[in-house]
Amino acid sequence: MIITGDDSKYIVFAKAHLSEQFLMSDLGPLRYFLEIEVSSTYDDFFISQEKYIQDLLTCAVLSDEHTAKTPMDLNVHLRASDGDPLSDPMRYRHLVGSLVYLVVTRPDISYHVHILSKFVSTPTSVHYSHLLHVVQYLHGTISHRLFFPCSSLLQLQAYSDATWASDPSDRRSLSSYRVFLGGSLIAWKTKKQTMVSCSSAEADLRAMALLTAEVTWLQWLLEDFWCFYYYTYYPLVRQYKLY
Template structure:
């Protein structure tokens, strides 16, 4: 380490500055902030989840308080409203907080409630995505992809500006957090980020047309007496025309609510449909084990 230019001390050339406070926006600031918040919660006898480092919980007898952290955005919930208010007040004395009340918007995800449970969607994010790509004028489409049409890496001509395609696919990937119906199409187009073509771009625009017609689609978290974990998996053997690898997917329900899903190309070529199915089962089993550890 060296002394900053213009602040050298000739009498003490080996001395360096001591950092007393991080500047907001510095690349190390989120890490320092999380460590500070973590130390405080642990001193209040909260426990950091081993399955998810951003989750802290406090559990004594019948009382439970859950704290979920993403940088400086925090979700707090509890089964005791009075204790919850006391915790928020205590946290506000330690940090400068802005309490936004009941959860209604978090990291682009909108939350609505009624007597049946919660609805999670990204309607505002969809509008921003369409506006960013100048596609608000598009006509809606009933499906995200053309049924029965295989997409290959060699279809069409190379795009002159692939950055636009990559930006759109990145935006669609974030949309799949509440839209499992887009997982297959977005995952398929994500495989062509290196050299996208006009055919891939047209397929991506079809997804936007489908999204425009279904902006309010999302997840429904329902009330259920039986909170059993149930997983389903499937695999399409050697379906990729470019490398003959299989595509595997799974979905996991907690009670009647969909809580986890995935669809991706398998890492290696399976020699039979049975092998591809077993690999899909291993994938969903690993996700089930993680959810059980989280719970």
């Protein structure tokens, strides 16, 4: 069980109360969980997957130490028919699956992973070369981390964007968004639109609609957190004088 927060007295109280009900061990501050590394200072937190990327590089068996400045070249439009089919597609599928989990802490590759994931059933040599390009980018940016400041305004800021007719097979567009809570990036997604947009403006509006639904859900979630604090945590603070 993981207990987080910035109230040390309440954390001690919660752990003592839980230990009376369940068999549990105190493993100290969170450092590593589900391939995610957590580091902290007095004022902020960082999460990363540096060890996970190292294992990914080992699995990819790169023949050189070259790195890439970007995850993918500009204006690349991959098709299912590009290149020759791979004799053993399992390596491609394994690497793409690993990248899907890596997006948990690396939103900078979410768009490119989305593109490469479309070809896991029948990958080709061209798809694999672009996959290795993403891996080379990770090799050069292995120390990149997500930053979460301890003190920040609890205000949502959201940004969306869209491509237009970027998929050459069906002319459908891609929606993408990023949501910040204060200075912390808390939500991101790249998703193919379900319908063909007749203009770039229509594609952008569909991306904004997707973002609006996400922000609405996050507002409800934050309200639930506040209600939990007010009706559960605050009475315990007063009862046990944890202030």
